[in-house]
Amino acid sequence: MAFLIMVLLSLIILILSLCLSSFHHLPKFHHNRQDYIDLLQNILSGQADYDQWNSIIHLPIRHDFELEKIRQQCVQIEALHYLGHPTQLGKPEGMFTAKGLLELEVILKEMQSNIETDT
Secondary structure, eight states: HHHHHHHHHHHHEEEEEHHHHTTSSSSOOOHHHHHHHHHHHHHHHHHOOHHHHHHHHHHSSSSHHHHHHHHHHHHHHHHHHHHHOOOOBBBBGGGGOHHHHHHHHHHHHHHHHHHHHOO
């Protein structure tokens, strides 16, 4: 009988601790400026596909207002210039129109210059 009480008490403590610890974790998807720079470089060089683009660009950013504005610009570029074709390695023109690639390049250069001036 004492054994069953001990097992039940241990189980209750384990479940309670798991429930409480699940509320105290950092967001799993917390992208930063370097993630965006890496993504844009990979898109422009043809080294990223739509899944990589989607996993970063389509997640709202609540911790950095300026980065959220950049994300919204990228979403707008996608809406206007995404071709819907899979990217072949080294050929970025399969995913976006030439104008879309130029707009992404402008965003990338602006982000890189902002990082250089911050350091």
